[in-house]
Each structure stands twice: as C-alpha cells, then as structure tokens.
Amino acid sequence: MLLYDYYRSSACYRVRIALNLKSVAHRSEVVSLIDGAQKEPAYRGKNPQGLVPALDTGEGPLLTQSLAIIDWLDARFPEPRLLPADPAARALALAQAMVIGMDIHPIDNLRVLQYLKHQLHVGDDERDDWYRHWIIEGLAALEAMAGEGPYLGGDAPNIADTFLVPQMYNARRFATPLGDFPKLVAIDATAQQHPAFVAAHPDRVKPAE
Amino acid sequence: MLLYDYYRSSACYRVRIALNLKSVAHRSEVVSLIDGAQKEPAYRGKNPQGLVPALDTGEGPLLTQSLAIIDWLDARFPEPRLLPADPAARALALAQAMVIGMDIHPIDNLRVLQYLKHQLHVGDDERDDWYRHWIIEGLAALEAMAGEGPYLGGDAPNIADTFLVPQMYNARRFATPLGDFPKLVAIDATAQQHPAFVAAHPDRVKPAE
Numbered sequence: 001m002l003l004y005d006y007y008r009s010s011a012c013y014r015v016r017i018a019l020n021l022k023s024v025a026h027r028s029e030v031v032s033l034i035d036g037a038q039k040e041p042a043y044r045g046k047n048p049q050g051l052v053p054a055l056d057t058g059e060g061p062l063l064t065q066s067l068a069i070i071d072w073l074d075a076r077f078p079e080p081r082l083l084p085a086d087p088a089a090r091a092l093a094l095a096q097a098m099v100i101g102m103d104i105h106p107i108d109n110l111r112v113l114q115y116l117k118h119q120l121h122v123g124d125d126e127r128d129d130w131y132r133h134w135i136i137e138g139l140a141a142l143e144a145m146a147g148e149g150p151y152l153g154g155d156a157p158n159i160a161d162t163f164l165v166p167q168m169y170n171a172r173r174f175a176t177p178l179g180d181f182p183k184l185v186a187i188d189a190t191a192q193q194h195p196a197f198v199a200a201h202p203d204r205v206k207p208a209e
Numbered sequence: 210m211l212l213y214d215y216y217r218s219s220a221c222y223r224v225r226i227a228l229n230l231k232s233v234a235h236r237s238e239v240v241s242l243i244d245g246a247q248k249e250p251a252y253r254g255k256n257p258q259g260l261v262p263a264l265d266t267g268e269g270p271l272l273t274q275s276l277a278i279i280d281w282l283d284a285r286f287p288e289p290r291l292l293p294a295d296p297a298a299r300a301l302a303l304a305q306a307m308v309i310g311m312d313i314h315p316i317d318n319l320r321v322l323q324y325l326k327h328q329l330h331v332g333d334d335e336r337d338d339w340y341r342h343w344i345i346e347g348l349a350a351l352e353a354m355a356g357e358g359p360y361l362g363g364d365a366p367n368i369a370d371t372f373l374v375p376q377m378y379n380a381r382r383f384a385t386p387l388g389d390f391p392k393l394v395a396i397d398a399t400a401q402q403h404p405a406f407v408a409a410h411p412d413r414v415k416p417a418e
Binding site: 048049050051060061063064065066067068069071072075076087088090091092094095098099101102103105106107109112115116119120122126129130133140141144145 | 257258259260269270272273274275276277278280281284285296297299300301303304307308310311312314315316318321324325328329331335338339342349350353354
C-alpha cells in the first residue's frame with residue numbers, strides 16, 4: 001500500500017499508527033504541507049480535497065480521511081481490532097476519537113493557523129493561545145471519558161488511542177500544560193513504549209533535510 | 210429515546226435526520242447553546258464535554274458525538290442502512306461525511322465564532338468571510354467526490370447525506386454562494402422533499418419563543 005503522508009500531520013500520524021498496529025506493509029510518499037504540495041495539480045488529481053492522508057490500497061479507489069481509512073483497515077485486516085465489537089464500547093471509542101478528530105484538531109490545523117496569520121493578522125502569541133485553548137477544552141472532556149487504562153481502549157490500543165497520541169504530540173509542541181490530564185498523560189506514556197506507535201512518530205518518519 | 214438537542218446545531222440536525230430515517234421514536238430536551246445551557250452543571254453532569262447532541266438510549270451509557278451516535282443507531286436499527294456494507298462505498302460515505310464533519314463544521318462552530326469575536330476581536334464581516342471560506346473549500350472537495358445522485362448515498366440517503374443537509378442550511382444562513390456546487394445543491398433539494406429530512410429541519414423543531 002502507498003500512504004500519501006506528511007510527518008507532522010496528525011491525521012497521517014493516526015493512519016501510520018493504525019497501519020503499524022495491523023502490521024500492514026506500506027510505503028510512504030511525502031506530500032509536504034509546509035511547501036503547499038497538497039495544492040499542486042499532481043496531488044489534487046489524485047485527491048481533489050488536497051489534504052493528507054490518502055491511502056492507495058491497490059484494491060480500489062484511493063481512500064481519504066483518516067477516520068474512513070482506519071475504518072476500512074479495520075474491516076480489511078481485522079486483527080487487532082481498532083473498533084470494538086460491543087456496541088457501547090464502540091460508541092465510546094468513536095466518541096473519544098471524535099473529541100479529538102472533530103473538536104480539537106480541525107480548529108488547530110495548519111491551514112487554519114495560516115488563515116489566522118495571513119487573513120486576520122493574528123500574532124504568534126494569540127495564535128498559540130488559540131491553539132492551546134482548543135486542546136485544553138477537548139482534553140478536559142476526554143480525560144472525563146477515559147477509563148483506567150493502560151490505553152483508552154483498555155488493555156490494548158483502539159481507534160481512540162490512534163487519535164490521542166498525535167494530539168498529545170501537538171499539545172507538547174505548543175507547550176500546552178497537561179497537568180490536569182493525568183489519565184491521558186499516562187496513556188500516552190504507555191503508547192510511547194509500543195512499537196507501532198514508536199515507528200509512527202514524526203521524528204522517525206521525518207524526511208532528511 | 211431522549212435526544213439532548215438544539216435546533217440550530219448541525220450535529221444535532223444530523224442525528225435528528227438519522228433518527229427519522231430509521232423511524233426511531235424519540236423526544237427532545239432542549240439545551241440552549243445560545244444561552245450557554247451546555248456549560249451548566251445540570252448538563253455537564255450528564256455529558257462532561259458540554260456539547261450537543263447526546264442521546265439517552267435507555268439501553269446503556271449516554272451516547273455523545275454525532276458520528277458515534279449515528280454509527281450506534283445504524284447497528285441497533287439496521288434498516289435503512291446509513292453506512293454501506295460494501296467496503297469501498299463505506300469508505301467513501303465516511304470520507305464524504307468527514308469532509309463536512311472534520312474539515313468544515315468544527316471551524317465554523319458557534320464556540321469558535323465566539324472566540325473570534327470576544328478573544329480576537331474579529332469583526333462581523335471578517336467573521337462571515339471566515340465562515341464562508343471553510344464552507345467553500347470543503348464543499349468544493351465534496352462536489353468532486355459526489356456521484357450522480359439523487360443522494361450522496363445514491364438512490365437512498367446515507368450517513369453523508371445526514372451531514373450534507375445541515376451544512377447546506379448553514380451555508381445559506383451565511384449567504385454562501387453555492388453556484389459552483391450543482392451536484393450538492395441538487396442533492397440537498399432532493400433531501401428537502403424527504404419526510405425524514407423535513408421533520409428534522411431547524412424551523413420545524415425550533416422551540417416557541
């Protein structure tokens with residue numbers, strides 16, 4: 001499989017974790033968001049939305065959107081399960097993932113930060129406050145929804161953990177205080193020891209300069 | 210079932226459509242976002258995230274997050290299907306839903322608009338430009354992903370249509386030009402004739418003043 005990837009994209013990072021958890025052989029093609037490569041015709045021709053990630057499975061249409069890709073992977077490669085079979089556990093896992101995927105990440109996305117800077121002339125300090133505000137509000141909700149660990153998924157990581165770990169990476173990049181979220185900090189620390197998460201880390205997949 | 214609902218919330222509107230499509234008997238309790246009722250302890254005690262929608266199914270824990278609620282409803286009440294069985298069709302439907310659910314709606318959410326106004330002192334015109342910018346960017350992607358209709362789901366509505374129709378309502382509220390999106394405009398017009406969509410419309414569920 002071929003993943004259109006950018007090392008620092010949270011949505012790509014989620015998909016890299018999922019691919020690794022399921023031991024799916026894949027290679028990556030870099031789409032450099034910071035250079036605007038996602039807006040170039042070469043990429044738009046493949047993915048009209050001009051966002052990453054996208055996954056060429058070799059089995060059908062190009063897949064886009066991290067949630068849809070992970071859901072597809074979970075059906076195609078059932079073990080280990082990322083979406084629980086039990087309806088209540090499944091609803092909780094999806095809700096936890098969406099607290100990050102809908103309520104934090106889109107508002108802090110690079111293209112939004114660029115709009116704040118270039119169209120609204122928001123300064124760096126105010127931009128950083130914005131960034132941390134949405135993380136803190138969302139993580140407070142997620143902390144209240146977390147169980148006893150060691151993962152959001154319980155004994156093993158599930159889809160919610162694939163969303164959490166990239167968000168915690170972003171939180172730290174912007175020096176977001178995490179003291180109010182002890183459960184999430186502990187879950188993230190556990191995941192940082194898991195080979196599938198380690199291999200997906202931005203520092204591990206960052207292209208050479 | 211009891212839906213914690215606000216008439217103008219897109220995420221609530223999606224869930225109302227899904228409940229109606231599946232003919233699930235339910236009543237609503239109003240959580241007035243404009244009055245800040247979602248932040249009051251009475252509601253936070255039920256849903257720590259303090260967002261709507263939330264669904265008390267009477268069968269287990271309170272469900273939150275529109276995607277997770279619709280996914281749960283689709284498993285519990287299988288007909289009509291909102292998530293296709295075919296893996297490629299399912300991935301497309303989820304991706305279409307997420308173009309709206311992740312890439313448009315969160316950035317234009319009421320709490321974000323309030324932050325722009327109160328924290329960043331963004332004026333009404335600039336706020337409206339912001340609102341329309343994310344809609345236009347997202348709908349352009351979705352137009353390219355749409356099939357021949359009459360619904361995003363093909364012959365019948367699916368989860369993507371439950372996300373599209375509320376977003377088109379929002380687009381019109383802010384006078385967003387829709388001329389570049391003829392497929393989406395046609396799909397929305399079709400859905401506006403469907404009883405499940407009609408009954409879920411904000412004008413139909415708006416509480417008396």
